[in-house]
Amino acid sequence: MLIAKTIVEVRTVRWADSNVTWGLVPTMGALHEGHLSLVRRARAENDKVGVSIFVNPTQFNNPDDLARYPRMPERDCDLLRAEGVDLVWAPDPPEIYPPGYQTYVTVEEVTRPLEGASRPGHFRGVATVVAKFFNVFQPTRAYFGQKDAQQVAVIRQMARDLAFNLEIVTCPIVREADGLAMSSRNVRLSDSERKSAVVLYGALFGASEAWKHGERSANKLREMMTRFIEAEPLARIDYVSIADPGTLLEIEGRAEQALLSLAVFIGEVRLIDNMVVGN
Ligand code: AMP
Numbered sequence: 050m051l052i053a054k055t056i057v058e059v060r061t062v063r064w065a066d067s068n069v070t071w072g073l074v075p076t077m078g079a080l081h082e083g084h085l086s087l088v089r090r091a092r093a094e095n096d097k098v099g100v101s102i103f104v105n106p107t108q109f110n111n112p113d114d115l116a117r118y119p120r121m122p123e124r125d126c127d128l129l130r131a132e133g134v135d136l137v138w139a140p141d142p143p144e145i146y147p148p149g150y151q152t153y154v155t156v157e158e159v160t161r162p163l164e165g166a167s168r169p170g171h172f173r174g175v176a177t178v179v180a181k182f183f184n185v186f187q188p189t190r191a192y193f194g195q196k197d198a199q200q201v202a203v204i205r206q207m208a209r210d211l212a213f214n215l216e217i218v219t220c221p222i223v224r225e226a227d228g229l230a231m232s233s234r235n236v237r238l239s240d241s242e243r244k245s246a247v248v249l250y251g252a253l254f255g256a257s258e259a260w261k262h263g264e265r266s267a268n269k270l271r272e273m274m275t276r277f278i279e280a281e282p283l284a285r286i287d288y289v290s291i292a293d294p295g296t297l298l299e300i301e302g303r304a305e306q307a308l309l310s311l312a313v314f315i316g317e318v319r320l321i322d323n324m325v326v327g328n
Contacts, residue, residue: 050126050129050130050134050135050136050137051135051136051137052126052136052137052139053136053137053138053139054138054139054140054141054144055140055144056140056144056185059099059136059138059185059186060185062135062136063099063136063186063187069096069097070094070095070096070097070189070190071095071096071097071098071099071186071187071188071189071190072090072091072092072094072095072097072098072099072188072189072190072191072192072218073091073098073099073100073101073182073183073186073188073190073191073192074087074088074091074098074099074100074101074191074192075100075101075103075178075179075182075191075193076100076101076102076103077102077103077104077105077118077233078102078103078104078119078120078121078122078125078139078233079118079119079120079121079125079233079236080124080125080128080129080233081223081231081232081233081235082223082231083194083196083222083223083230083231083232084100084194085128085132086194086220086221086223087192087193087194087220088100088129088132088134088192089132090192090218090220091190091192091218092132092133092134094190094218095189095190097135097136098132098133098134098135098136099134099135099136099137099138099186099188100129100134100136100137100138101137101138101139101140101182101186102122102125102137102138102139103138103139103140103145103178103182104118104120105145105174105175105178106142106146106174107146107153107170107173107174107177107178108170108171108172108173108174108175108178109171109174110168110169110170110171111168114319117237118233118234119233119234119236119237122139125137138186145178145181152177153173153176153177154173154176154177154180154207154211155173155176156172156176156203156206156207156210158296159199159202159203159206159296159297160172160173160176160199160203162199162290162292162297162298162299163199163288163290163292163297163310163312164199164200164312164321165199166288167287167288167312172199172200172203175200175203175204176203176204176207179191179204179207180207180211180213183208183213183215187214187215188215189215189216190215190216190217190218191204191215191216191217191218192218192220193217193218193219193220194219194220194221194222194223195219195220195221195222195323195325196222196223196230196231196232196321196322196323197321198308198310198323198325199297199310201217201219202297204217205217222322222323224250227247227250228247228250228251228254229243229246229247229249229250230249230250230320230321230322232320232321234318234319234320235318235320237317237318238315238316238318239316241283242283242315242316242318245281245282245283245284245315246315246320248277248278248280248281248284248313248315249278249311249313249320249321249322250322251277252273252274252277252278252289252311253274253309253311253322253323253324254324255273255274255277256270256273256274256291256309256324257309257324257326259273260304260307260309260326260327261326265303265304265305266302266303266304267291267299267300267301267302267303267304267307268301270291270304270307270309271289271290271291274289274309274311275289278311278313283315283316284313284314284315285313285314286311286312286313286314287311287312287313287314287319288310288311288312289311290308290309290310290311291304291307291308291309292307292308292310293306293307293308294306294307294308294325294327304326304327305327306325306326306327306328307325307326307327308323308324308325309323309324309325309326310322310323310324311323
Protein backbone atom coordinates (compact mmCIF):
# COMPACT_ATOMS: atom_id res chain seq x y z
CA MET A 50 0.00 0.00 0.00
CA LEU A 51 1.40 3.36 -1.03
CA ILE A 52 0.94 6.37 1.24
CA ALA A 53 1.02 9.62 -0.71
CA LYS A 54 1.12 13.18 0.56
CA THR A 55 1.30 15.24 -2.62
CA ILE A 56 -0.92 15.74 -5.67
CA VAL A 57 2.00 14.80 -7.94
CA GLU A 58 2.45 11.44 -6.20
CA VAL A 59 -1.27 10.65 -6.48
CA ARG A 60 -1.38 11.49 -10.18
CA THR A 61 1.70 9.35 -10.87
CA VAL A 62 0.18 6.29 -9.19
CA ARG A 63 -3.29 6.89 -10.65
CA TRP A 64 -2.03 7.17 -14.23
CA ALA A 65 0.66 4.45 -14.12
CA ASP A 66 -1.83 2.42 -16.19
CA SER A 67 -4.78 4.25 -17.71
CA ASN A 68 -6.71 0.99 -18.35
CA VAL A 69 -7.04 0.30 -14.65
CA THR A 70 -10.32 1.27 -12.89
CA TRP A 71 -9.99 3.12 -9.58
CA GLY A 72 -12.49 3.48 -6.75
CA LEU A 73 -12.00 6.43 -4.42
CA VAL A 74 -13.28 6.57 -0.83
CA PRO A 75 -12.95 10.09 0.60
CA THR A 76 -12.75 10.14 4.43
CA MET A 77 -11.65 12.31 7.34
CA GLY A 78 -9.94 9.34 9.03
CA ALA A 79 -10.58 7.87 12.51
CA LEU A 80 -11.89 4.95 10.51
CA HIS A 81 -14.59 2.52 11.62
CA GLU A 82 -16.66 -0.26 10.04
CA GLY A 83 -18.80 2.33 8.20
CA HIS A 84 -15.77 3.57 6.27
CA LEU A 85 -14.53 0.01 5.76
CA SER A 86 -17.87 -1.00 4.21
CA LEU A 87 -17.25 1.68 1.53
CA VAL A 88 -13.69 0.41 1.02
CA ARG A 89 -14.95 -3.19 0.58
CA ARG A 90 -17.57 -2.09 -1.95
CA ALA A 91 -14.90 -0.12 -3.85
CA ARG A 92 -12.57 -3.15 -3.69
CA ALA A 93 -15.29 -5.38 -5.20
CA GLU A 94 -16.13 -2.99 -8.06
CA ASN A 95 -12.72 -1.66 -9.19
CA ASP A 96 -9.24 -2.90 -10.07
CA LYS A 97 -7.67 -0.57 -7.52
CA VAL A 98 -8.81 1.37 -4.47
CA GLY A 99 -7.66 4.73 -3.16
CA VAL A 100 -8.68 6.20 0.20
CA SER A 101 -8.16 9.84 1.08
CA ILE A 102 -7.74 10.87 4.71
CA PHE A 103 -8.10 14.61 5.14
CA VAL A 104 -9.75 16.54 7.97
CA ASN A 105 -10.93 19.34 5.72
CA PRO A 106 -10.73 22.65 7.61
CA THR A 107 -13.08 24.52 5.25
CA GLN A 108 -16.08 22.30 6.07
CA PHE A 109 -15.92 22.94 9.83
CA ASN A 110 -18.05 25.90 10.84
CA ASN A 111 -17.02 25.36 14.48
CA PRO A 112 -13.25 25.68 15.23
CA ASP A 113 -13.65 23.65 18.42
CA ASP A 114 -15.16 20.75 16.47
CA LEU A 115 -12.16 20.88 14.07
CA ALA A 116 -9.65 20.96 16.94
CA ARG A 117 -11.35 18.03 18.70
CA TYR A 118 -11.89 15.92 15.59
CA PRO A 119 -10.20 12.52 16.30
CA ARG A 120 -7.00 11.84 14.37
CA MET A 121 -5.32 8.40 14.31
CA PRO A 122 -3.41 8.11 10.99
CA GLU A 123 -1.26 5.11 11.88
CA ARG A 124 -4.18 2.99 13.04
CA ASP A 125 -6.13 4.08 9.92
CA CYS A 126 -3.29 2.95 7.63
CA ASP A 127 -3.10 -0.45 9.40
CA LEU A 128 -6.85 -0.95 8.85
CA LEU A 129 -6.62 0.06 5.19
CA ARG A 130 -3.60 -2.16 4.55
CA ALA A 131 -5.58 -5.12 5.94
CA GLU A 132 -8.41 -4.29 3.48
CA GLY A 133 -6.00 -4.47 0.51
CA VAL A 134 -6.17 -0.76 -0.30
CA ASP A 135 -3.68 0.29 -2.99
CA LEU A 136 -3.21 3.97 -2.28
CA VAL A 137 -3.81 6.20 0.73
CA TRP A 138 -3.72 9.93 0.14
CA ALA A 139 -3.19 11.90 3.35
CA PRO A 140 -2.33 15.45 2.27
CA ASP A 141 -1.40 18.23 4.69
CA PRO A 142 -3.80 21.22 4.51
CA PRO A 143 -1.39 23.47 2.51
CA GLU A 144 -1.26 20.84 -0.26
CA ILE A 145 -5.01 21.33 -0.74
CA TYR A 146 -5.23 25.02 0.21
CA PRO A 147 -1.84 26.57 -0.69
CA PRO A 148 -1.20 30.20 0.20
CA GLY A 149 -3.30 32.43 -2.06
CA TYR A 150 -6.01 29.79 -2.56
CA GLN A 151 -9.28 31.48 -3.57
CA THR A 152 -11.59 29.08 -5.47
CA TYR A 153 -14.70 27.55 -3.87
CA VAL A 154 -17.60 25.46 -5.19
CA THR A 155 -21.10 26.55 -4.15
CA VAL A 156 -24.01 24.19 -4.74
CA GLU A 157 -27.25 26.14 -4.25
CA GLU A 158 -30.77 24.93 -3.29
CA VAL A 159 -29.96 21.45 -2.02
CA THR A 160 -27.39 22.83 0.46
CA ARG A 161 -29.84 25.25 2.12
CA PRO A 162 -31.97 23.10 4.49
CA LEU A 163 -30.93 20.69 7.26
CA GLU A 164 -27.14 20.53 7.72
CA GLY A 165 -26.70 23.59 5.51
CA ALA A 166 -28.99 25.66 7.75
CA SER A 167 -27.33 24.45 10.96
CA ARG A 168 -23.74 24.61 9.70
CA PRO A 169 -23.24 27.69 7.49
CA GLY A 170 -20.44 27.19 4.95
CA HIS A 171 -20.22 23.44 5.62
CA PHE A 172 -21.27 22.29 2.14
CA ARG A 173 -19.15 24.95 0.42
CA GLY A 174 -16.18 23.30 2.13
CA VAL A 175 -17.37 19.78 1.28
CA ALA A 176 -18.11 20.56 -2.39
CA THR A 177 -14.79 22.36 -2.81
CA VAL A 178 -12.64 19.61 -1.36
CA VAL A 179 -14.54 16.81 -3.12
CA ALA A 180 -14.28 18.65 -6.46
CA LYS A 181 -10.54 19.04 -5.93
CA PHE A 182 -10.16 15.37 -4.97
CA PHE A 183 -12.15 14.30 -8.05
CA ASN A 184 -9.88 16.45 -10.23
CA VAL A 185 -6.67 15.15 -8.71
CA PHE A 186 -7.67 11.50 -8.46
CA GLN A 187 -10.01 11.17 -11.42
CA PRO A 188 -11.55 7.97 -10.02
CA THR A 189 -13.75 5.68 -12.08
CA ARG A 190 -16.15 5.53 -9.11
CA ALA A 191 -16.39 7.39 -5.82
CA TYR A 192 -18.05 5.96 -2.69
CA PHE A 193 -20.12 7.85 -0.12
CA GLY A 194 -22.24 6.77 2.86
CA GLN A 195 -25.99 7.31 3.19
CA LYS A 196 -25.13 8.30 6.80
CA ASP A 197 -24.52 11.78 5.34
CA ALA A 198 -27.66 11.81 3.17
CA GLN A 199 -27.55 15.50 2.29
CA GLN A 200 -23.84 15.28 1.46
CA VAL A 201 -24.63 12.57 -1.09
CA ALA A 202 -27.36 14.76 -2.62
CA VAL A 203 -24.96 17.74 -2.79
CA ILE A 204 -22.16 15.73 -4.38
CA ARG A 205 -24.48 14.12 -6.92
CA GLN A 206 -25.80 17.57 -7.84
CA MET A 207 -22.29 18.99 -8.17
CA ALA A 208 -21.06 16.04 -10.25
CA ARG A 209 -24.04 16.39 -12.60
CA ASP A 210 -23.78 20.18 -12.89
CA LEU A 211 -20.01 20.23 -13.48
CA ALA A 212 -19.97 17.07 -15.64
CA PHE A 213 -17.48 15.10 -13.56
CA ASN A 214 -16.70 11.94 -15.47
CA LEU A 215 -17.26 9.36 -12.75
CA GLU A 216 -19.92 7.22 -11.10
CA ILE A 217 -21.08 8.07 -7.58
CA VAL A 218 -22.00 5.08 -5.43
CA THR A 219 -24.04 5.44 -2.22
CA CYS A 220 -23.57 2.79 0.50
CA PRO A 221 -25.98 1.92 3.37
CA ILE A 222 -25.52 3.12 6.96
CA VAL A 223 -23.50 0.77 9.18
CA ARG A 224 -24.74 0.68 12.79
CA GLU A 225 -23.53 -0.56 16.18
CA ALA A 226 -25.43 -3.53 17.70
CA ASP A 227 -27.81 -1.16 19.54
CA GLY A 228 -28.58 0.82 16.38
CA LEU A 229 -26.27 3.85 16.87
CA ALA A 230 -24.91 4.87 13.45
CA MET A 231 -21.13 4.49 13.40
CA SER A 232 -19.35 7.84 13.42
CA SER A 233 -15.81 9.02 14.10
CA ARG A 234 -17.33 11.43 16.65
CA ASN A 235 -18.73 8.54 18.75
CA VAL A 236 -15.29 8.13 20.42
CA ARG A 237 -15.87 11.52 22.06
CA LEU A 238 -18.95 10.25 23.98
CA SER A 239 -18.62 9.36 27.68
CA ASP A 240 -20.10 6.01 28.79
CA SER A 241 -23.38 7.60 29.85
CA GLU A 242 -23.53 9.71 26.67
CA ARG A 243 -22.85 6.62 24.59
CA LYS A 244 -25.91 4.95 26.13
CA SER A 245 -28.06 8.05 25.52
CA ALA A 246 -26.89 8.33 21.91
CA VAL A 247 -29.13 5.42 20.92
CA VAL A 248 -32.08 7.88 21.05
CA LEU A 249 -31.31 9.02 17.50
CA TYR A 250 -31.90 5.53 16.16
CA GLY A 251 -34.82 5.02 18.56
CA ALA A 252 -36.57 8.10 17.20
CA LEU A 253 -36.00 7.10 13.57
CA PHE A 254 -37.04 3.51 14.19
CA GLY A 255 -40.20 4.59 16.02
CA ALA A 256 -41.23 6.98 13.25
CA SER A 257 -40.46 4.47 10.49
CA GLU A 258 -42.56 1.83 12.28
CA ALA A 259 -45.43 4.32 12.61
CA TRP A 260 -45.07 5.07 8.88
CA LYS A 261 -45.17 1.31 8.09
CA HIS A 262 -48.37 1.06 10.12
CA GLY A 263 -49.95 3.79 8.00
CA GLU A 264 -49.07 7.09 9.69
CA ARG A 265 -48.52 9.58 6.86
CA SER A 266 -48.82 12.94 8.64
CA ALA A 267 -45.38 14.59 8.47
CA ASN A 268 -46.28 16.73 11.49
CA LYS A 269 -47.24 13.70 13.57
CA LEU A 270 -44.05 11.87 12.61
CA ARG A 271 -41.93 14.94 13.50
CA GLU A 272 -43.75 15.32 16.84
CA MET A 273 -43.27 11.65 17.63
CA MET A 274 -39.50 11.87 17.01
CA THR A 275 -39.21 15.14 18.95
CA ARG A 276 -41.04 13.77 22.02
CA PHE A 277 -38.90 10.63 21.99
CA ILE A 278 -35.66 12.62 22.03
CA GLU A 279 -36.89 15.17 24.55
CA ALA A 280 -37.39 12.30 27.02
CA GLU A 281 -33.61 11.72 27.06
CA PRO A 282 -31.98 14.15 29.53
CA LEU A 283 -28.51 14.20 27.86
CA ALA A 284 -29.93 14.94 24.40
CA ARG A 285 -30.59 18.37 22.89
CA ILE A 286 -32.30 18.59 19.48
CA ASP A 287 -30.70 20.65 16.70
CA TYR A 288 -33.30 19.62 14.11
CA VAL A 289 -35.83 16.87 13.44
CA SER A 290 -36.91 16.65 9.80
CA ILE A 291 -39.42 14.85 7.61
CA ALA A 292 -38.31 15.96 4.16
CA ASP A 293 -38.87 15.25 0.49
CA PRO A 294 -36.03 12.85 -0.46
CA GLY A 295 -35.39 14.77 -3.73
CA THR A 296 -35.47 18.43 -2.65
CA LEU A 297 -34.79 17.87 1.07
CA LEU A 298 -37.50 20.45 1.82
CA GLU A 299 -39.84 19.84 4.77
CA ILE A 300 -43.06 17.98 3.97
CA GLU A 301 -46.10 19.78 5.38
CA GLY A 302 -48.84 17.31 4.40
CA ARG A 303 -48.67 13.60 3.70
CA ALA A 304 -45.30 11.83 3.73
CA GLU A 305 -45.69 9.13 1.05
CA GLN A 306 -41.91 9.03 0.62
CA ALA A 307 -39.64 10.80 3.06
CA LEU A 308 -36.16 11.26 4.39
CA LEU A 309 -36.46 11.14 8.18
CA SER A 310 -33.38 12.87 9.57
CA LEU A 311 -32.13 14.50 12.70
CA ALA A 312 -29.20 16.21 14.33
CA VAL A 313 -28.92 15.95 18.10
CA PHE A 314 -26.32 17.10 20.60
CA ILE A 315 -25.45 14.41 23.14
CA GLY A 316 -23.52 16.48 25.65
CA GLU A 317 -21.18 18.49 23.43
CA VAL A 318 -21.07 16.01 20.56
CA ARG A 319 -23.35 16.66 17.60
CA LEU A 320 -24.59 13.46 15.96
CA ILE A 321 -26.68 12.97 12.81
CA ASP A 322 -28.66 10.02 11.48
CA ASN A 323 -31.42 9.30 8.97
CA MET A 324 -33.75 6.72 7.45
CA VAL A 325 -35.70 6.72 4.19
CA VAL A 326 -39.34 5.54 4.05
CA GLY A 327 -41.22 4.84 0.83
CA ASN A 328 -39.49 3.98 -2.45
P1 AMP B 1 -16.22 10.95 7.24
O1 AMP B 1 -14.87 10.39 7.55
O2 AMP B 1 -17.11 11.08 8.43
O3 AMP B 1 -16.16 12.19 6.37
O4 AMP B 1 -16.95 9.85 6.36
C1 AMP B 1 -16.37 9.40 5.15
C2 AMP B 1 -17.41 8.62 4.38
O5 AMP B 1 -17.84 7.50 5.16
C3 AMP B 1 -18.65 9.46 4.08
O6 AMP B 1 -19.09 9.17 2.76
C4 AMP B 1 -19.63 8.98 5.12
O7 AMP B 1 -20.98 9.12 4.73
C5 AMP B 1 -19.24 7.52 5.24
N1 AMP B 1 -19.69 7.00 6.53
C6 AMP B 1 -19.44 7.52 7.76
N2 AMP B 1 -20.07 6.81 8.71
C7 AMP B 1 -20.74 5.82 8.07
C8 AMP B 1 -21.62 4.76 8.51
N3 AMP B 1 -21.90 4.57 9.78
N4 AMP B 1 -22.13 3.96 7.56
C9 AMP B 1 -21.84 4.13 6.24
N5 AMP B 1 -21.05 5.11 5.77
C10 AMP B 1 -20.51 5.95 6.68
